[in-house]
Amino acid sequence: MARLSVERFGDVVRLRLSSVGTRAVGLDVSAYVVRGVMIDTGYDRARAALLDAVRAFGVRGIMVTHWHEDHAGNVAALARLGLPLSMRPETEAILRRRVALHLYRRVVWGEPPLLHEPLLGFEAPGLSALHTPGHSAEHQVIWDEETGTLFSGDLWLGVRSRVLHAAEDPYEIVESLRRVAALTPRRMFDAHRGLVERPAEAIAAKIDWMSATMHEIERRVTEGWTDRAIVARVLGGEERAAYVSRGDYSRRNLVRAIRRRLSPIR
Numbered sequence: 001m002a003r004l005s006v007e008r009f010g011d012v013v014r015l016r017l018s019s020v021g022t023r024a025v026g027l028d029v030s031a032y033v034v035r036g037v038m039i040d041t042g043y044d045r046a047r048a049a050l051l052d053a054v055r056a057f058g059v060r061g062i063m064v065t066h067w068h069e070d071h072a073g074n075v076a077a078l079a080r081l082g083l084p085l086s087m088r089p090e091t092e093a094i095l096r097r098r099v100a101l102h103l104y105r106r107v108v109w110g111e112p113p114l115l116h117e118p119l120l121g122f123e124a125p126g127l128s129a130l131h132t133p134g135h136s137a138e139h140q141v142i143w144d145e146e147t148g149t150l151f152s153g154d155l156w157l158g159v160r161s162r163v164l165h166a167a168e169d170p171y172e173i174v175e176s177l178r179r180v181a182a183l184t185p186r187r188m189f190d191a192h193r194g195l196v197e198r199p200a201e202a203i204a205a206k207i208d209w210m211s212a213t214m215h216e217i218e219r220r221v222t223e224g225w226t227d228r229a230i231v232a233r234v235l236g237g238e239e240r241a242a243y244v245s246r247g248d249y250s251r252r253n254l255v256r257a258i259r260r261r262l263s264p265i266r
Helices: 020-024 044-056 075-080 089-095 103-109 170-181 199-222 226-235 240-244 250-261
Strands: 001-010 012-018 029-034 037-039 061-062 127-131 140-144 147-152 187-192 194-196
Touching: 001 044, 001 127, 012 020, 012 044, 012 061, 012 194, 020 103, 029 147, 044 075, 170 199, 170 250, 187 199, 199 226, 199 250, 226 250
Parallel strands: 037 061, 147 187
Antiparallel strands: 001 012, 012 029, 029 037, 127 140, 140 147, 187 194
16 A cells, blocks of 8 residues: 655645555655645555645646656556646657556556546646656756756756666766756655755765766776676676566666767767
């Protein structure tokens, strides 16, 4: 059964969602509500709790950061209720077709139903979306210019977060981080870590750490080191997520992404 806890930060409400499967692997995910707008929708197995929160907080529209099942898992259910949703066209296209999710993702988050209903148009005054690819090709963050608040989705995820999905692009992540750094946010809400203290410093620290780490990996790749050796020496070895996901979510994916950039297929 899903568990929802509510945290308030002035004008922002954090809806923190977890269930037996997510807690078993030490994960949860958050949706946020600001001025009647919900940012992200949680995962399908938390549907009942999420829909209760939509009613309780008078949500009038939803903005979605990206297609992953822990962020867009209830898009179809909300569309069936007639609520307007805003997302990138690429996100909508993905949600309308069946995506083959790895077993570990289905076990932890569940598999969301396909989106069939047409989306109602939606604009949220004061809130804007900024395309920030890298974590996924269509990832976007939500920016509240009035309050200087950044809803960062899965862009930040921690200064030294080094575990990547197989499809992630660390070079694009760094460029996207540079774009949001230019906003100089006064507040930042991460989808998994909640409120981030001193966001400008946190974003800058991640850019610096990623840039230095990627440079070190590049050097070792060109020197002929194996992926396994680089993971051990530069990234501190592999972690349990790599084995549970059969490599789909691992530190080795950071090395592989850099190797692909240095030696593109021709």
